[in-house]
Amino acid sequence: MIAEPPAAAAANARCWSCDRRIDPADRYCRFCGQGQGGSVAWYYRPVWIILLAATALGPFAILLVMRSPLLGRGAKWVLSIAILVFFVYVGWRMIVDVQDLLDTSSELLRSI
Ligand SMILES: [Zn+2]
Secondary structure (H helix, E strand, C coil): CCCHHHHHHHHCCCCCCCEEEEECCCEEEECCCCEHHHHHHHHHHHHHHHHHHHHHHHHHHHHHHHHHCCCCCCHHHHHHHHHHHHHHHHHHHHHHHHHHHHHHHHCCCCCC
16 A cells, blocks of 8 residues: 555544544634644643642543543553542542541540
8 A cells, every 4th residue: 555645644634523624724623623733722731631630620530531632542541540549549548537537536425
């Protein structure tokens, strides 16, 4: 098979989100409006995904990881598992701490 010349490859540019054909010069998809290349929405950038996971979204930030066009398959898996492990650990620590608190308070009540 003959490799496509660069011009033909560029003419086959497709939107990462809706997979429709777009012009290689387009910064936003003319069908779904998603930013392309350097114009990809801020919340798909890895640094912002981590910040959103730590502040507002928690484990739901995995949805952004899975949709982000800026991360390869391997990076998506690594980041998703890291977020999942972190929040499972935080959840487990919360359960242990609440149990400790309940034990301490019931001991206090018994000593009254
Ligand atoms: Zn699109």
